[in-house]
Amino acid sequence: MKSIFKNIGVILLSVAMIMSSTLPTFAQSRQFSIGTGFVGSSMHALGTVMAKHMQRNLRMRVTARPYVGPSAFMPLINAGEVTMGLSSMGESNSSYLGLETEPMKDIRTIGRIVAMPFAFVVRKDSGIKTIADLKGKKVVLDFAAAGALTEMSQTMLDGAGLRREDVEVVTVSGVGQGIEAVVEGNADAAPGSVSMAAVRKANATAGITILSLEKEGFEERLSQSAYSEIRPFVVGADSYPGVETETRIFALDIYIVVPKSLSDQDVVKILDVLHANWDDIGKDYNNLTNFSPADLVHETQTVPYHKAAIEYFKSGKGLAKWDEAAEMRNQKLLEVWN
Secondary structure, X not given: OHHHHHHHHHHHHHHHHHHHHHOOOHXXXXXEEEEEOOOOOHHHHHHHHHHHHHHHHHOOOEEEEEOOOHHHHHHHHHOOOOOEEEEEHHHHHHHHHOOOOOOOOOEEEEEXXXXXXXXXXXXXXXXOOEHHHHOOOEEEEEEOOOHHHHHHHHHHHHHOOOOHHHOEEEEEOOXXXXXXXXXXXXOOEEEEEOOOHHHHXXXXXXXXXXOEOOOOOHHHHHHHOOOOOOEEEEEOOOOOOOOXXXXXXXXXXXXXXXXXXXXHHHHHHHHHHXXXXXXXXXXXOHHHHHOOHHHOOOOOOOOOEOHHHHHHHHOOOOOOOOOHHHHHHHHHHHOOOO
């Protein structure tokens, strides 16, 4: 009788080993989700393209989930309920440090993916040409679901020598609503990514102008701004809707943020897909063609890198270099909560 049970045990063990070698693991079979901006935003467009290529290469379901703004999905990233998200360095910083919210200590990044062109948008028939011209105008500055945008917008005003008190502040829920307010005449200017669909739609509907930062001495004023680290960025004529001549606007670095709890294997999968398909992703999302996987490690980081991403770059598997400066930046961020 003992030999019978022993033989049954051996058979069951053998079956289990065969099944484990032929079936995917839980990590391989579960779906990925990507937190993005609202439908029509640049971040939703990028997230949708990323989901398409990840799903095709990983052979698993990958979904781009639209939200009003990063502040809506950052708590879900922190809790490990969303696999990854696309967030500006400003939004990431606010979430990680707990600026006007609970600190989200378990947010990590795996890389800077793109720099988003960012500017104030006005109606073409407004006669407004530069940021300095906004003095006394109705300007969208406050956002219910994207608090870091307020800081970025104030930084743009700082560059032109304007204070919050110099404009009539308009509050909206998100970036798209701000652009709509301009089109409908409820605001004179609103900030946004000049590459997003909402800006293209506004240009087709009412005609728009992208405001330039032209006032002399902007470098010094921006260096003294306490609000945001967005930086001046020059775009060529006709590069975006509302840009008729070479124009100095701003660039907003966008990072892929993930939960600290995301498995090392999943981080490697994501980075592998990005490296192997960067050019193809760029064909579907043109703004990506101005960057490369070598930019994934970047000096504007505002949250720590995931440990698996660090190992990925240290090993030389990726194109980005993890050097002493990157290690120092990362350690300083980790020490905020250690």
